[in-house]
Amino acid sequence: MSSIRIKAKERKGMVDVKSLMKHPMETGLRKDKSGKKIPEHWIQDVTAEANGKVVFAAAFNTSISKDPYLAFAYAGAKGDTLKISWKDSNGATDSAETKVK
Amino acid sequence: MDRRGVLKVAGAVTAAATALVALPRVAFAAYSEKAFKQKAGADALQNAYGANATTPSDQVKLKAPDIAENGAVVPLEVQTDMEAESIAILITENPSPLAITAEIPAGTKGLVKTRCRMGKTTNVTAVVKSGGKLYTASKEVKVTIGGCGG
Numbered sequence: 001m002s003s004i005r006i007k008a009k010e011r012k013g014m015v016d017v018k019s020l021m022k023h024p025m026e027t028g029l030r031k032d033k034s035g036k037k038i039p040e041h042w043i044q045d046v047t048a049e050a051n052g053k054v055v056f057a058a059a060f061n062t063s064i065s066k067d068p069y070l071a072f073a074y075a076g077a078k079g080d081t082l083k084i085s086w087k088d089s090n091g092a093t094d095s096a097e098t099k100v101k
Numbered sequence: 102m103d104r105r106g107v108l109k110v111a112g113a114v115t116a117a118a119t120a121l122v123a124l125p126r127v128a129f130a131a132y133s134e135k136a137f138k139q140k141a142g143a144d145a146l147q148n149a150y151g152a153n154a155t156t157p158s159d160q161v162k163l164k165a166p167d168i169a170e171n172g173a174v175v176p177l178e179v180q181t182d183m184e185a186e187s188i189a190i191l192i193t194e195n196p197s198p199l200a201i202t203a204e205i206p207a208g209t210k211g212l213v214k215t216r217c218r219m220g221k222t223t224n225v226t227a228v229v230k231s232g233g234k235l236y237t238a239s240k241e242v243k244v245t246i247g248g249c250g251g
Contacts, residue, residue, distance in 0.1 A: 014210060027218070029196070044132035058203040059132040063195050063218045065174045065248070071214035072203070 004096035008082045015076040015100050017048065017056075019084050020069050027062040043068060045087045050080045050100075076100060137199050142191040142226065145199035149189060150230055158183075158236035163227035165240050172219040172248030178212075179227040179238075185211035187230040194223035218248040 003022040008015050021043060028040030040062055048056040055074040076082075078100055085095030136149035146153040164178035179188050188211065189202045195218070203213045211229065219225075219242060226239045 018214075054204075055206060055209050056203065057131075057206075058201055058213070059137070061137045061197055061200050063192055063197070063200040065216040065218055069176075069214070069216045071212075073210040073212050074206075075208040075210075 002096040003094045004084050004086070006082060006084055006096055006098045008080075008098055008100040010076065010078045010080075010100050013075055013077070014073050015050070015080065015082070016071070016073050017082065017084075018069075018071045019048075020067060021046070021086055021094075022067050023086075023088065025060075025062065025064060025066045025068060029062075041089055043086045043088045046070060047085050048072070048074075049083045049085075050074060050076050052081075136202070138197055139199065140197060142193055142198040145191065145197070146189070146228065146235065149199065149202055150187070150235060152235060155228065155235040155237045157238065158229075159238070161227050161229045161236050161238035163225065163238040163240050165225050165242050168243045168245065169219060170245045172221070172244040172246055174216045174248070175219050175242060175244075176214070176216050177225065177227075178214045179229070180213075181211035181229045181231070181236075183211060183229060183231040183236065185229050185231050186233075188213045189228040189230075190215075190217065191226040191228060192217060192219055192223055193226065195220050219244045220247045 005020045007018045023043050026038050026041040030038045042062045043060050046058045056072045080100040083097045087093045136145050139145040143153040160183050162180045169175040185205045190200045191198045192200050200217050222243045224239050224241050226237050229236045
């Protein structure tokens with residue numbers, strides 16, 4: 001299953017998008033039980049595409065909370081294919097798609 | 102032209118086409134080490150937007166709690182009715198203040214909602230880039246328990 005959950009709903013020509021991404025978002029400042037620093041590991045880039053066109057793109061720092069929440073709105077329509085993808089500091093990626101309701 | 106030559110040309114054309122297709126993505130600001138690792142908000146803005154002159158504006162609306170009991174998850178919302186090109190959030194007292202930059206293409210609302218970590222009581226500044234200029238709104242958030250881990 002994808003690490004991303006998306007809710008997208010159209011209202012008066014604007015699509016409200018809410019997304020939750022499952023990710024530890026390690027800051028690099030936290031220590032484990034033995035006092036060793038846990039290396040930083042966080043989502044750096046998030047891109048949202050509606051029918052293949054970029055409608056929102058964000059860059060995150062480690063100060064974004066664990067399991068990041070991101071919401072925005074774009075001019076779109078019911079039935080749009082909305083794809084959200086992320087890339088983290090280790091180069092890992094994930095994406096999810098949904099149909100706008 | 103022999104077969105090898107043909108293949109080379111075909112390869113070059115494909116590479117060029119791929120580069121062209123890939124370009125629009127590059128146009129959107131991706132994560133920038135230079136901007137996000139800065140220790141001062143002004144330096145972060147300079148590296149993210151090439152400018153750090155800001156004007157406070159009541160057209161930039163920042164929603165943040167007065168008191169955040171848990172600094173690990175502080176809900177923040179930036180909204181503007183201006184023609185925004187980009188929106189950023191600075192958390193002044195954090196080790197690296199720039200928390201997020203968001204590109205707002207035409208047709209997308211000037212709106213970003215997310216949740217941030219705050220190490221201690223801090224000023225939060227919402228930055229909206231519009232018409233090449235930076236407009237801001239700030240608010241202090243009192244943090245009871247820091248959320249940066251340390």
